[in-house]
Amino acid sequence: MKIVVACDSYKGCMYSKEVAQHIENGILKQNPHHEVWKYTIADGGEGTVSAFCDTCGGQLIEVSTVDAYMKKIKAQYTLIDQGQTAVMEAANIIGLNMYPREKRAPLFACSYGLGVVLLDAVKRGVKKVIIGLGGTATNDGGMGMLMALGVRFFDENHKPLPAQALSLEKIHYIDFNRMHKMNVELIAACDVANHLLGEQGATHVFGKQKGLYPNQIKKIERGMENYRFQLQRYLKVDINTFEGGGAAGGIGAILIGMLHAKMVPGIKLLLGYSNLEEKVAHCDLVITGEGQTDKQTKFGKVPVGILTVANRYHKPTICISGALGLGYQDLYELGFIGLFSISDRAMTFQQALDNAPAKLEAATFAIINTIDKIKHF
Structure with a gap:
């Protein structure tokens, strides 16, 4: 056979x-x-970089970044299409399985490290970036990723806020003046159709598996609602309107709503190269x-x-x-x-x-x- x-x-x-x-x-x-x-x-989660590298004969790139708890790590992404396309995965940067269950702290986890890797690829002059969104430890709505891209968040006293889920409800002012311009095509590889908010949203559906307790889920959901309100106030975009916005603790909402990424099932993307x-x-x-x-x-x-x-x-x-x-x-x-x-x-x-x-x-x-x-x- x-x-x-x-x-x-x-x-x-x-x-x-x-x-x-x-x-x-x-x-x-x-x-x-x-x-x-x-x-x-792979479908956009763990192993996405390896799958694309093996399938396309890609070049692995190692970059210094930070994990979900801002600890320094080395992460890899791959360049394919003669260096014109970068493929990265959140799972090997801010991944849930990078820490045992007893050491996970989703209230403090952030997506900053993913933004660092994204910027590295953009600075290499790629035309397209594919980001696998499965398997993240974070539930910060992509706040950390935005901070890595130059966005700053402040509380009601104009004090800078750290990138973490606990900061979402404290956001009162946002400074986009230093945000890096993303002149690349962005593809979010993900099989999640959930919106950012609500009973079927990022926090309620995926928060428990990341380590959030029921009372914490309610608190972070309120923070997400404030986060959505503040971004809409500045950008006139409602990040809760997009299917897939609940992916990766809300990173999907930022990629689609702010960075104009296209959401495509990871398996469909990979098979297109195979x-x-x-x-x-x-x-x-x-x-x-x-x-x-x-x-x-x-x-x-x-x-x-x-x-x-x-x-x-x-x-x-x-x-x-x-x-x-x-x-x-x-x-x-x-x-x-x-x-x-x-x-x-x-x-x-x-x-x-x-x-x-x-x-x-x-x-x-x-x-x-x-x-x-x-x-x-």
């Missing part, structure tokens, strides 16, 4: 390239005569997967993006994921012929992470063995 393997990363466990390699190992252990075509895939569709057209089986497959997967996640391509060519597609969550059965209606979890017994979360590579190879071996045996009946 000719098999296309195109999976998202298993968040906090394995990158997309590693997932594909372990799946290939499982396939070839069962039958070394199968031909495997592997692809590094020959994956051509390979799918000539394969016998497609394998995709992600860390956890559940009812959210159908809303633009990698497995459904890959399935959409496979369905065009009537290719059987299976999904092998770290876990299967609530509502995963609904995905059978989209066309998957099989949805599998690599977990084979009860274990702690840490044990699941530690054993994932071996479990993935074993699950793949079993699945391919079943397919091969059925074909011989």
Whole structure:
């Protein structure tokens, strides 16, 4: 068989390239005569830079910046299209998984570091910047990113405010005079359609997973409302009107509403640079997967993006994921012929992470063995 393997990363466990390699190992252990075509895939979150670099033969650029808590780090983005396009991801600059759960402090996290990397790319003379917005630790509405671009925020006493979620409700004055001019095409790679505010907005939907408590969510939502009001007062733009504005703790709203970025699903962007569709057209089986497959997967996640391509060519597609969550059965209606979890017994979360590579190879071996045996009946 000719098999296309195109999976998202298993968040906090394995990158997309590693997932594909372990799946290939499982396939070839069962039958070394199968031909495997592997692809590094991402949807705008963790691994986006690596995926574009591998797919396009990009050049990695290292830049000094700061993480979500203003600690100095080195981050990477990639140049593609002969250096005319930069691809960066928020997840490797201000990412949620850069700190263990017990050390996350979303009230103080900010997006300043992403703005630093964006400026570095612009100063290199690129014509386009693709920014992957998934997996951020921040909920500052892009305030930090704006400060890195030269915007200054002040409280009612004209004292400068630090870039953090706690500052949002204190903003009374904004100075745009030193804001850097962004003469580039901006693309926000994201699968989120949420607006900035409300019950389906950035804070209410994503705040808990970033570490906000219920009483803090209400407080930061009030801050976001003030932030939106102050920006509208100065710029005559309502940043709550845009689909995707709730991405990355509100960074999406700033990119779309202020910097005129276009929001595009990350998987759609990447596939536009890849020959994956051509390979799918000539394969016998497609394998995709992600860390956890559940009812959210159908809303633009990698497995459904890959399935959409496979369905065009009537290719059987299976999904092998770290876990299967609530509502995963609904995905059978989209066309998957099989949805599998690599977990084979009860274990702690840490044990699941530690054993994932071996479990993935074993699950793949079993699945391919079943397919091969059925074909011989």
